[in-house]
Amino acid sequence: MITHSSGSLVGLIAQADFELGVMPYPGKEEGTYASVPGGGNFYIMKGAPQEQQDAAWKFVEFISGPEYVADYSINTGYIANRASAYDTEAMLAYVAEVPQALDTRDALQYAGAELAIQNLGQVRGIFHDYLQRAINGEMTAADAMAAAQVEADAALVDFCP
C-alpha cells in the first residue's frame, strides 16, 4: 500500500502485475475519508496588451477543452479538471478498461480547499517543522499546531494590506 499522487496511476498500472485498487485517505472520524487535491493554475497578467490577454485566454480555453483534458488525464492519471472530460468518447473507452481512473475522481468529493496563501514557502516550512516535532514526540500535536499557527501568523503579517 502506498500513498501517492493520482499522477502516478498510469505508471503504477503499467508496472503492477497484480490487481490494483485506489481509495481516498482515511478521514479523521471512523469510516470517513479525506482527499488532498492540488494542481497548477493559469494566470493572465493585467499589465499585458489587450491582444495578448485575448490570445492567452484563447490558449486557456483550448488547453482546458474537454478532449485535451481527457487526453492529459488518460496519459498521466491526473484527475481531469472538468466534469465534461469524463463524458468524452476517449475517456469513456478508457475508464471501461481502467475503472481506477474513476476512483481517483470520486475521491474528490472528500476534498477541502487547497492551502493557497502568500509566503507559502515559509509557512509550509513552519508547518513541516512542527509536524515533525509532533511526530517525533518533542511536542504534543495540539501544542505543535498552536505554535505553528503563531509563527505562520507572524510570517504573514507583512502581507496584510
Add this chain to the structure above:
Amino acid sequence: MQASRKSFKTLPYILIFPTAAFVALFTAWPVLLSIYQSFFRQRMNIAKFREPAFIGWGNYVDLFTDPYFIDVIKNTLAYILGTVPISIILGFLFALLVNRKVRGIGFFRLAFFHPMVLPMVSAATIWLFLFTPDYGLFNAALRFLGYSGPENWTGNPSLALLSVVIVAVWKNSGYYMVFYLAGLQNLPNDVYEAAALDGANGWQTLWRITFPLLRRTTLFITIIAFIDSFRTVDHIFVLTSGGPSRSSTVLLFELWLERFEYQDIGISAAITVIFVIVLLAFTVTNFITSDRKEA
C-alpha cells in the same frame, strides 16, 4: 631598450587580467553587492517590499534576535567542531597506516581515498540507504556491535546533525590523508635515525618529531577543512533537508532557504556578509600566523 622595459611592465598585467576579471566579476562584485543589499529590505514575494528600502542594520538585528537563527549558528558550530578535528585526526592516522612499504598497500590507500572522488550527492544517496532504519547496513553493523538505540538516524532530531557529520567525516578524511601522506613522504630521514640512536620509542618519535614536522601540513589542512565545513551542504539536502524540525540546518542551508524558498534578498545578503566575514577572519588569521612561524 626602453621599449622592452615598457613591455616587461605591462605583460604581467595582461597575464593576470583574465583571472583578475573573473575574481572581480564572480567574487568581489557579488560580495560588494551583498554588503549593499544587506542594508535594504527587499522581499521578492511581497509586492510592497519588492523595491529595496533602506533599513540600516535591520536585517542583522532581525537575524540575531531570532532564536531560530541562533539555533542555526549553534548547529553550524556543532557541525564544524564535529567534522574538522575528527576528520583531520583520522586523516593523520590513515596516512600513518598507509605510509608503509607493505604489499597491496595501494588497495588501502585507494579505499581511504575513494570517498573523495565520489560526488557528495551520490555519496549522500548511498548513505541514505545505509542509514535506513531496520535493514540499513549502518544499523546492521551497529547492532552487530551491540548497539540498541534509535535507528532512524536522519529522522531523529538528536541524531540528524550527527548523521550529516558522519558522512562529512567519512568523505573528507581520505582527502586530508593524501596531504599528510605527501607530507610524511617528504620528511627527512636523518632526524629519525638520530632519534633512533637516542633511543626514542615509537610514541615519542610520533609526537616529538613527525607531528611537529608536519605542522605546516596540519595548518593547511585545518584551513581547507574549516572552509569545507562551511561550504558543503549537498549531503544535507539529500539526507535531512535541514530537518527534522530544523535540527540539522546549518548556515549555508539557511542561506539557501532564505534566498530561494522565502525570496528574502535582504536577509540572505546579510547572511552572506556574515559568512564572508567569518571565512575572511579565519583565513587572514591563518595567513598571518603561518607567515610568522615561517620567519
